[in-house]
Amino acid sequence: MQLTERHRKYWNSNLRMTTILLVVWFVATFAMSWYARELNEITLIGPLGFYMSAQGSLIIYVAIVWYYARYMNTLDTEYGVEAGEPD
Amino acid sequence: MGRQQVVQSQFFANLKRYYAFYTGGFISFVVVVGILEQLGVPVKILGYIFLFFTIILYAGIGFMSKTADVGEYYVAGRRVPALFNGMATGADWMSAASFIGLAGTLYHMGYDGLAFVLGWTGGYCLVALLLAPYLRKFGQFTIPDFLGARFGGHLPRFIGIVAAIACSFTYVIAQIYGVGIITSRFTGLEFQVGVFVGLSGILVCSFLGGMKAVTWTQVAQYIILITAYMIPVVWLAVKHTGVPIPQIAAYTSALPKVTALEIELNDKTTVKGAREESVRAIFRQHAAEADAKLKGLAADGARFLAVEKEKLIDDAARLQASPMADPRTVDAAERTVREFPRSVEAAREEWTAEAAMVDRAAPIKPHAEAFAVSGETPEEVEANRAIAKKNFLALVACLMIGTAALPHILMRYYTTPSVQEARVSVFWSMFFIFLLYVTAPALAILAKFEVYSQLVGSSFSSLPAWVSNWAAVDKTLMNIADINKDGIVQLAEIVIGGDLIVLATPEIAGLPYVISGLVAAGGLAAALSAADGLLLTIANAMSHDLYYKMIDPHASTMRRLAVSKGLLLAVALLAAYVTSLKPGNILFLVGAAFSLAASGFFPALVAGIFWKRANWLGAVLGMSLGLGVCAYYMYLTYPFFGVNAPKWWDINPIASGTFGIPAGFLGVIIGSLISPAPSREIQDMVDHVRYPSFDTSISSGIRAR
Numbered sequence: 001m002q003l004t005e006r007h008r009k010y011w012n013s014n015l016r017m018t019t020i021l022l023v024v025w026f027v028a029t030f031a032m033s034w035y036a037r038e039l040n041e042i043t044l045i046g047p048l049g050f051y052m053s054a055q056g057s058l059i060i061y062v063a064i065v066w067y068y069a070r071y072m073n074t075l076d077t078e079y080g081v082e083a084g085e086p087d
Numbered sequence: 088m089g090r091q092q093v094v095q096s097q098f099f100a101n102l103k104r105y106y107a108f109y110t111g112g113f114i115s116f117v118v119v120v121g122i123l124e125q126l127g128v129p130v131k132i133l134g135y136i137f138l139f140f141t142i143i144l145y146a147g148i149g150f151m152s153k154t155a156d157v158g159e160y161y162v163a164g165r166r167v168p169a170l171f172n173g174m175a176t177g178a179d180w181m182s183a184a185s186f187i188g189l190a191g192t193l194y195h196m197g198y199d200g201l202a203f204v205l206g207w208t209g210g211y212c213l214v215a216l217l218l219a220p221y222l223r224k225f226g227q228f229t230i231p232d233f234l235g236a237r238f239g240g241h242l243p244r245f246i247g248i249v250a251a252i253a254c255s256f257t258y259v260i261a262q263i264y265g266v267g268i269i270t271s272r273f274t275g276l277e278f279q280v281g282v283f284v285g286l287s288g289i290l291v292c293s294f295l296g297g298m299k300a301v302t303w304t305q306v307a308q309y310i311i312l313i314t315a316y317m318i319p320v321v322w323l324a325v326k327h328t329g330v331p332i333p334q335i336a337a338y339t340s341a342l343p344k345v346t347a348l349e350i351e352l353n354d355k356t357t358v359k360g361a362r363e364e365s366v367r368a369i370f371r372q373h374a375a376e377a378d379a380k381l382k383g384l385a386a387d388g389a390r391f392l393a394v395e396k397e398k399l400i401d402d403a404a405r406l407q408a409s410p411m412a413d414p415r416t417v418d419a420a421e422r423t424v425r426e427f428p429r430s431v432e433a434a435r436e437e438w439t440a441e442a443a444m445v446d447r448a449a450p451i452k453p454h455a456e457a458f459a460v461s462g463e464t465p466e467e468v469e470a471n472r473a474i475a476k477k478n479f480l481a482l483v484a485c486l487m488i489g490t491a492a493l494p495h496i497l498m499r500y501y502t503t504p505s506v507q508e509a510r511v512s513v514f515w516s517m518f519f520i521f522l523l524y525v526t527a528p529a530l531a532i533l534a535k536f537e538v539y540s541q542l543v544g545s546s547f548s549s550l551p552a553w554v555s556n557w558a559a560v561d562k563t564l565m566n567i568a569d570i571n572k573d574g575i576v577q578l579a580e581i582v583i584g585g586d587l588i589v590l591a592t593p594e595i596a597g598l599p600y601v602i603s604g605l606v607a608a609g610g611l612a613a614a615l616s617a618a619d620g621l622l623l624t625i626a627n628a629m630s631h632d633l634y635y636k637m638i639d640p641h642a643s644t645m646r647r648l649a650v651s652k653g654l655l656l657a658v659a660l661l662a663a664y665v666t667s668l669k670p671g672n673i674l675f676l677v678g679a680a681f682s683l684a685a686s687g688f689f690p691a692l693v694a695g696i697f698w699k700r701a702n703w704l705g706a707v708l709g710m711s712l713g714l715g716v717c718a719y720y721m722y723l724t725y726p727f728f729g730v731n732a733p734k735w736w737d738i739n740p741i742a743s744g745t746f747g748i749p750a751g752f753l754g755v756i757i758g759s760l761i762s763p764a765p766s767r768e769i770q771d772m773v774d775h776v777r778y779p780s781f782d783t784s785i786s787s788g789i790r791a792r
Binding site (some may be wrong): 010014018021028030047049053054057063079 | 198201209210213220281334335338343457458479480482505506510511514521524777780781
């Protein structure tokens with residue numbers, strides 16, 4: 001099958017968003033726990049390091065998945081590929 | 088809107104109505120049981136009612152969903168709406184370990200236990216971003232299906248089958264174990280009987296209707312398990328803080344108080360701290376004596392044992408001869424002589440256990456402190472902390488990547504009607520799973536607050552009812568003894584088993600027994616639903632991938648389903664048999680399952696979608712290297728296997744995937760680069776998977792039916 005310019009644009013938008021969200025995921029997980037002791041010095045809603053790993057990062061995860069679904073489903077419509085498989 | 092979509096939205100509306108009725112019905116059931124309790128029906132009967140009612144309920148849903156259609160049996164006809172697939176995935180995902188064990192783990196480990204919370208939720212980001220929509224577009228039946236089609240040839244599919252069976256089987260044993268524990272604890276049935284009773288519920292369900300039945304049962308199970316988890320925690324939060332949202336109450340109100348109490352109890356100059364210290368001193372002394380005896384035993388063996396026994400006999404005789412002696416002291420001295428270890432091995436075992444009491448003399452580890460470690464010198468503390476931190480991150484990574492590679496979870500995304508629904512469905516899965524995981528750390532804090540503030544400092548003559556009840560039922564869950572004989576409870580005198588936290592929360596919160604029964608039903612729902620999904624995965628890997636795709640591609644539909652159901656029964660019985668042997672440590676099994684899945688599947692799956700150049704040799708090399716390295720490291724370091732080789736880079740065996748995953752990626756990359764690029768046809772297939780519907784005309788023979 002022949003890929004058109006449109007295909008490439010769609011795929012690149014997807015890859016860009018995937019990368020951005022993976023970076024957010026990485027920071028929310030590994031950077032937060034790496035610096036947990038330092039973050040615990042800050043008190044926001046309880047010690048921040050503990051709070052992030054117990055709740056904050058989880059909220060970020062939910063937001064990541066929600067945003068990706070919304071972004072991609074809009075992108076599908078934009079590129080006219082929203083119809084599901086007729087099976 | 089096409090006709091199909093109209094049908095689908097009608098279906099969705101009906102489902103919502105059914106499950107609304109179902110939820111209402113279940114609540115009425117709980118109310119009725121509550122009334123029965125008030126009328127004085129014994130709690131044991133109530134336990135039975137809960138157990139059998141829920142199992143019959145699940146079996147009933149399974150029976151109503153029975154099917155003989157291949158598409159319905161394997162992927163529930165691909166018409167499960169996102170919301171419901173999310174609930175089903177939530178139930179599929181949350182196991183007995185999450186439901187009953189997690190809060191207890193967090194209670195004991197504090198911050199360090201959060202690795203499980205992060206790992207078991209964050210993994211869904213990887214599922215959403217890297218796998219689910221693409222697997223849905225590919226649209227066949229199993230994960231080995233994808234490996235077989237994408238990399239060509241039977242070998243990648245075969246390794247996929249081996250990996251799927253290996254990780255699902257280890258995981259299913261942990262689930263059935265949970266089923267056995269819950270049924271036996273709440274009904275008094277024997278563990279082995281409990282295993283088979285629970286299993287019969289699972290079997291009726293998946294046996295008759297495959298994925299279709301499992302899906303609709305799992306939705307029902309999710310509703311029960313989340314209700315059961317939330318009610319007692321919310322109640323506890325209200326009781327302690329007046330705020331009905333435990334996720335806020337725990338951090339703003341309970342955690343600061345827990346931290347203050349930790350400091351007070353660790354400070355020997357306060358009244359409470361001094362009492363703690365007196366208990367710890369006794370433990371330290373016992374441990375030191377045991378240590379000395381162990382040294383003597385190591386030096387002189389049996390001779391030392393004889394001399395020690397002689398001393399005790401002399402003591403007892405002297406006491407008896409003395410006219411002033413208290414008869415109770417004499418009895419105690421004689422008992423010590425009677426119970427003296429008979430062999431060197433027995434003595435070593437007993438004294439080693441006593442020497443371990445030194446752990447109970449350790450100061451309280453602050454709940455919120457990350458990577459709290461001990462050490463003789465500041466340098467040693469620093470070094471130990473670096474190891475703890477490294478292991479925390481490694482475990483989080485293994486659990487996350489394992490989540491994104493467990494076939495029974497990935498398989499669920501084949502069941503949605505479209506790619507778009509698959510994406511939304513991961514969101515719902517994530518959300519429904521989040522509800523439980525965000526509550527568990529809060530529950531741990533609230534329970535800790537209860538123990539530190541209410542139980543510690545209370546009098547042994549008037550212990551709270553939940554403490555004496557559980558201490559009477561099971562010593563491994565609640566063990567409390569007045570070590571320093573002051574009549575007052577000290578923290579060091581309490582040993583709490585991890586599972587107690589969730590099981591006892593209703594009683595701690597002062598709720599009637601019916602809620603305890605509900606919690607048990609929730610735990611059972613979690614264990615059964617996970618076991619359902621796992622058994623189906625194993626049976627499908629063997630019947631669909633091994634039998635139909637590799638051995639007899641011309642088998643009729645009837646025959647395929649018959650083989651599948653037969654295998655399901657065989658695997659379930661085998662798993663129940665293995666479980667009834669009590670193979671031990673659940674955490675070991677769970678950790679092994681995640682690391683194996685992460686190392687075996689993840690590199691090949693992701694490369695298969697995002698790297699067109701990945702080919703047959705890459706997949707074969709990557710999967711076998713990943714699995715091999717991971718299994719080899721487990722073999723080397725898990726105490727279970729008895730090798731106990733030095734750890735690589737100080738990584739604990741539970742995070743074996745730390746080495747397996749990079750090995751897997753390395754294998755995929757090297758293998759692919761040293762052999763020719765995949766054929767045009769396969770590269771087209773990768774494009775087919777990447778674009779939701781650019782290519783309705785594609786004809787590479789990979790359509791499902």
